[in-house]
Amino acid sequence: MNVNQRIQSVDILRGITIVGMILVNNPGDWSHIYAPLSHAEWHGLTPTDLIFPFFLFIVGISIFYAYKSKQPNASTYKKLGLRSLKLIGLGLVLKAFTPLFPFVQDWEHIRFMGVLQRIGIVFFVTAVLYLNCNWKMLLGVAVTILLGYWLLLGFVPLPNGMAPTFDRASNNWSNYIDLQILGTHMWQPDYDPEGVLGTVSAIATCILGVLVGKLLDTPLKSKTKILFLTGVILLTLGYFWNAYFPINKALWSSSFVLVTAGYGTVILAVIYYIVDVKQWHFGAVFKQVGMNAITIYFLSEFIAKSFYLIPVGADANVHSWLYNTFFSFDGLVAKLSSLCYALVIVLIYVGLGTYLFKKNIFIKV
Template identity: 65%
Template sequence: MTKRIESVDILRGFTIAAMILVNTPGDWSNVYSPLLHAKWHGLTPTDLVFPFFLFIVGISIYFAYKSKSNSLLTYKKIVIRSLKLIGLGLFLNLFLPYVPFVSDFETLRLPGVLQRIGVVFLISSILYLNCNWKSLLGISIIILVAYWLFLGFMPFPNLNGIPPSFDRASNNWANYIDLNLLGKHMWQPDYDPEGIISTLPAIVTCLIGILIGKLLDGLKQIKQLFIVAFGLLISGYIFSIYFPINKAIWSSSFVLVTSGWGTLLLAIIYYLIDIKKYNFGNIFKYVGMNAITIYFLSSFISKFMYLTKVGEDSNIHSWLYETIYIHGFLSFKLSSLLYALTVVLCYLGLGYYMYLKRIFIKV
């Protein structure tokens, strides 16, 4: 970024640490409920993690490209970066230990977290380079309203007059489109949380980040951030009366509420770090400087540990968890959490090491 804002790096690193925490419990059968996604409608702390990251991607886009021209070279770099992200995501879906590119291609999951980041980054960057802030705001509103109207009111063909639904059902347009276009290439047989049509409102999450980046760049009073945060939260919770908060389909109310919480948390960190100059949170800043690299490594190593056998009935992950963390005086949920916290500490340490060695890998 041409202008480095400490609070943005800290929030980015905190988000990556939270991603690793919720993705690597010792035992998926024993996890505290705040560390799990909502089963369908609703919002848990875990549901905030991915939208926070897309929100921060938007802030980063603003600062990275605010002085860039609409040159062929700029677009080339954007496309290449997007393709790298998509490629890394597909690699994680393909990867098996010792046989790197062997998988069941008939059921290979095509969507994913990194794939969505790549697509959202591509479209949001192009929109930013070609639109002013008023146009970006207008596009965001149109997408959120149109998405609600489409999912909630567009009649379904061949369903004998059954109205569309926001529920996890065959008459949910988001699920219906994914099932018909992706088929077996989804996370679940009936839906994918990083599906095709739900990527549209995910783009709005990033566009809101771009607008917040513009606000940060010319920020005069911190109360401006708090006002925007509460405005997003209030509008989102009101919208949820008509369009429930839902991460799986990335509902319009989900976009507004999560962007509101992201802006509020950013405002608090900005006030403490960039205004009051309190010196804390650097460990998250170091992770934030290599965010995609550390997230990719955590996913790659976690999958490797799950798929590498130790004996006949265990893998590296289960062997470590059962050998080190299972004790009679600890509950299973606490043991599972301690394992996840240990993994997070390892990657915080890696982020610090990379910072000390001045290793900054841009994907």
């Protein structure tokens, strides 16, 4: 889409999401974080747990607009595949890179999955489905994924005969599959938050984004109300399902998909009403960040990882030196110091997003 023809609320929500990602990923001290800025221990939901599903939800909306006039042919599939591979490649670079010689981690320490890898896989599968299915078929695929995931994790015995569980344990199907496929290349030995089965479930999140994109594209005058009602329905279904399949980001449970898509739809409806219907000035800075979302996210992760790995003196690194020198003081609450560090990092990348936007630089991945 031309920059001037874009739906402003979608870009603003994307920008808010990226800002949220940078905020929660860059505390000054991981031991001192305010509860809303940390993930749930296992089951449950915090504001931080909304960030990644919001981004995949927005990817789905973007797929609807970017490919609604495209044909399912070799040329389109080639472009989809290349974009997906770029995202996966960037994700692998983040996992394998080290700022010190030989600049690549040992093979056994490289984590295969990650945020960008999941985005790349989910984007490709959802876009292919969108090109070949009508909205009813897409809804059917999403429902099948969510029901199938619940039935597998909750009722199908593991190959060793153990009863399945939703807990963080060896007899959890998600962990079992990750161990078989990823082996030691996981975030933790007992689970990976971007694991294999969770990535399949995340496709449903993206499909719901496609369907919400279709709602946004309708000429109905009551569009805002329909969006809001859709969000409330998703929330109701998700919280009801929570009693049987707990809301869990690490598993990307079916209830988690519905609840996060519900919150995303409700928030989008509010922003849509303010910006696209009433045309009030709101969130311009978030729109500017959202126009280069992947680039800004990649840079933030690349630099943050480098800061943690580049030593300063005998027992510090760039990150700890900056934090202890400029943010950590006697008498100042540790959590507040940690938050201030994160906010400064956010301001730096917001400034970068604003600069790129004003220079009309939009880096596509």
